[in-house]
Amino acid sequence: MRAVEYSVTGEPEVLTLVDRPMPEPAAGEVRVRIHRSGVNPTDWKSRRGSEAGTPVHPAQVPNQDGSGVVDAVGRGVDAGLRGRRVWLWEAAYQRPSGGTAQEYAVVPVRHVVPLPDTASYDLGAALGVPFLTAHRCLTVTEDGPVHLGPGKLAGRTVLVAGGAGAVGNAAIQLARWSDATVITTVSNPEKGNLAALAGADHVIDYKQQDVVSEVRAIAPGGVDTIVEVSPAANAAIDAAVIATHGSVAVYATDGGGTMELPVRASMVPNARWQFVLLYTAPDSWRPRGLGDVAAAVAAGAIRVGPEAGIPLHHYTLEQAAEAHTAVESGVVGKVLIDVT
Structure with missing residues (x-):
């Protein structure tokens, strides 16, 4: 599968498109076929690091936010999640292989939230951070x-x-x-x-x-x-x-x-x-935040796009460096990578 990764900190050019083996979900995990990957300032700050040229091992797949479809589940996870549309949060945090800038991402099941059929993948990838x-x-x-x-x-x-x-x-x-x-x-x-x-x-x-x-x-x-x-x-x-x-x-x-x-x-x-x-952030807050944002999505209360005051900028997976550059340069709107 195609994935973007970086093995050294630095400018957007350190992002490299590679071919990785298909990951398999372990116990308590799900595998998500990523449709959209959202890019946030936290993603380029992590990529840049505190000092350019610092080795990153294992190589890091960037981007915390994303949306897609669950296509496999690990032991102990409800099989009914297969085929469900979801949005992801903190996919890459402390998980080098978990970022959403790849075709398939494996994350703990608690890091996916159902995405209603009425909500677009664009919205799903814009929710997390x-x-x-x-x-x-x-x-x-x-x-x-x-x-x-x-x-x-x-x-x-x-x-x-x-x-x-x-x-x-x-x-x-x-x-x-x-x-x-x-x-x-x-x-x-x-x-x-x-x-x-x-x-x-x-x-x-x-x-x-x-x-x-x-x-x-x-x-x-x-x-x-x-x-x-x-x-x-x-x-x-x-x-x-x-x-x-x-x-x-x-x-x-x-x-x-x-x-x-x-x-x-x-x-x-x-x-x-x-x-x-x-x-x-406190563990006691996180379920409330996730639940309320999910409720707002289900109610149709939050939107993305120019009509909602947040223009969308789409890039391909091959253009991940350009997507990071756009966010780092302060583009107005939401930057999304179209993975699928």
């Missing part, structure tokens, strides 16, 4: 809900920084499904249009408008939850608009990795600064 990250960000607020769904965020206001990004788009869609009032910030009118298509109630162009005054005009008491993509740039803004007992959920690092925290402005409202990384 963005939507689970967004779910975690939206459920860490003091006295806030631990589940998402209709009515769960009613009466609450959510501010999403970077509403045209993949996680920003996911946060807007999940927050609107849960009946929050959603404010988002963007850097230009084109991105503002995408955020509006995702479902944002209010769109603020931070290059043309004063974010603090605009947010306070919409939510005089402040916002309950902030989904933050750029903490170094936005920490002072976040502290100025956070509501009492509100939270700032930080899921990205700005590239620099440091930020100045406004202590007094955060202390007075008893605000929470919560850092979010899927791989080390």
Whole structure:
């Protein structure tokens, strides 16, 4: 079978298309014929590593997210899963052969979630990292809900920084499904249009408008939850608009990795600064996140594509390096590799 792998860290060119033996599922595992492989920033960051040229042994198949059809099951796994459409999450994490940039991937059965016939493979491959990250960000607020769904965020206001990004788009869609009032910030009118298509109630162009005054005009008491993509740039803004007992959920690092925290402005409202990384998130949260995202898909509440504010960019398996380059360069939208 065809697979993409890298045996050394570095630029996208380290990704190599090879022929691998067909993998067989062990006890508790399933084999999925991959239709779509989703590419996220975490995938190129893992490929690049901390130092270019570092050997990777065994060679790593990249990409955490994907969708496809279960075609074989291991011992102890319900045989009824064969032929089921599924989406995959954290397929490559601590599994060199598990990534979705290959024709067949073997993963533990808990790493696949049923994909309804009404949902496309494109949507399935776009769910894992963005939507689970967004779910975690939206459920860490003091006295806030631990589940998402209709009515769960009613009466609450959510501010999403970077509403045209993949996680920003996911946060807007999940927050609107849960009946929050959603404010988002963007850097230009084109991105503002995408955020509006995702479902944002209010769109603020931070290059043309004063974010603090605009947010306070919409939510005089402040916002309950902030989904933050750029903490170094936005920490002072976040502290100025956070509501009492509100939270700032930080899921990205700005590239620099440091930020100045406004202590007094955060202390007075008893605000929470919560850092979010899927791989080390609490085990108690994960079933809730998976269940809620699956429920949103089943309800038809989340979408992908330009009409949902998230343009799709398709590549072939042979173009895996170009797909990684597109994500690394900050392309607006979702990058997918068409494996099957």
